[in-house]
Amino acid sequence: MRRGLKQALAALAALGVLGPAAWAAFTPVTFDAREALFEIPKGTWARRMAGDPVEILPSEIHLVLEVRDVLLLRNLDDVPQVFGPTILMPGQSFSLPFEQASSYQFACTAHASGQMTVVVDEHPNTPWARLRWRVVRLWKTVRWSS
Amino acid sequence: MRALLLVVALLATPFALAAEGALKAGVFSPPRQAPAFSLSGSNGAPLTLADHRGKVVLLGFGFTSCTEVCPITLGTLARVHRLLGAQAADVQVVYVTVDPERDDAAQLKRYLGAFNASFLGGTGSAEALAAVRKDYGIMATKVAGPDGAYDHSSFVYLIDRDGRLRALMPYGREAEDYVHDVRILLAGR
Numbered sequence: 370m371r372r373g374l375k376q377a378l379a380a381l382a383a384l385g386v387l388g389p390a391a392w393a394a395f396t397p398v399t400f401d402a403r404e405a406l407f408e409i410p411k412g413t414w415a416r417r418m419a420g421d422p423v424e425i426l427p428s429e430i431h432l433v434l435e436v437r438d439v440l441l442l443r444n445l446d447d448v449p450q451v452f453g454p455t456i457l458m459p460g461q462s463f464s465l466p467f468e469q470a471s472s473y474q475f476a477c478t479a480h481a482s483g484q485m486t487v488v489v490d491e492h493p494n495t496p497w498a499r500l501r502w503r504v505v506r507l508w509k510t511v512r513w514s515s
Numbered sequence: 516m517r518a519l520l521l522v523v524a525l526l527a528t529p530f531a532l533a534a535e536g537a538l539k540a541g542v543f544s545p546p547r548q549a550p551a552f553s554l555s556g557s558n559g560a561p562l563t564l565a566d567h568r569g570k571v572v573l574l575g576f577g578f579t580s581c582t583e584v585c586p587i588t589l590g591t592l593a594r595v596h597r598l599l600g601a602q603a604a605d606v607q608v609v610y611v612t613v614d615p616e617r618d619d620a621a622q623l624k625r626y627l628g629a630f631n632a633s634f635l636g637g638t639g640s641a642e643a644l645a646a647v648r649k650d651y652g653i654m655a656t657k658v659a660g661p662d663g664a665y666d667h668s669s670f671v672y673l674i675d676r677d678g679r680l681r682a683l684m685p686y687g688r689e690a691e692d693y694v695h696d697v698r699i700l701l702a703g704r
Contacts, residue, residue: 440541451652454541454652454668454670454683454685455541455652455670455683456650456651456652457543458547460545461543461544461545461547462543462544463541463542463543463544463683464541464542464544465540465541465542465683465685466537466539466541468539473685473687475670475685
């Protein structure tokens with residue numbers, strides 16, 4: 370009886386690991402849009418003037434070729450804003466497509482480091498590549514949030 | 516059958532045109548008028564954007580002592596000029612210095628001429644250049660040290676024949692990407 374219970378628990382544990390791994394390996398990497406959108410909301414300038422250090426763009430942005438490979442920046446505020454690598458007028462947007470996997474550095478005064486990095490990954494289109502991509506993303510997310 | 520092929524071709528045309536018309540550079544929407552400036556040109560004459568209305572202007576910022584970014588960007592732009600062939604007559608490269616202490620008109624002419632004799636440099640007072648950089652969202656910070664180098668924005672703006680700031684080409688893109696986009700802008704799209 371006890372041996373049977375052990376085997377059942379081992380099978381459950383194996384399923385608990387293999388199930389998510391199988392999902393991560395065989396489910397295609399998709400996004401709702403090719404564009405990774407970042408917006409400066411209305412009132413951002415006023416908030417900054419009031420001493421609120423509003424952070425909109427992360428210092429590192431991750432994109433994936435073919436499925437999420439366009440950086441889209443939009444200024445919804447009432448004043449021009451330096452956003453990412455450039456300056457955007459009120460109501461203006463900036464759309465930058467990427468065609469090669471690489472790490473791109475942009476000068477960006479909005480960040481304390483003075484730099485913004487866009488990391489563009491190859492589209493993970495094999496089971497192993499999907500699994501690896503998801504594990505790396507999960508690891509980075511956990512690391513940043515801790 | 517022929518009618519079916521015609522219908523398919525007609526339906527596909529807008530998609531083909533859309534793909535062809537998509538710039539490889541980062542695109543501003545809606546495009547705004549490129550900020551005007553008046554600087555000293557490397558040819559000894561005043562340099563304004565308005566002088567080049569009707570041409571596509573490739574506008575970059577840098578300094579002649581730059582050993583990393585500027586030679587690569589200008590080398591790429593020289594290649595763009597060659598690849599464009601006769602169309603290059605409708606394109607003007609303008610390179611504005613971020614280092615007014617060392618880059619006077621003569622120095623800019625010498626430096627840019629090594630890449631292409633038609634390239635124009637722009638210089639002026641520190642205040643005038645800072646105002647241009649502010650209008651274009653250009654960052655330039657002097658690096659501490661004996662070299663007097665600058666960290667600076669390394670992209671190139673694409674300005675269309677009507678003087679509108681249409682796009683921004685990030686540093687490191689191939690000359691073929693520029694040629695692709697310049698031809699779209701020259702065609703008035």
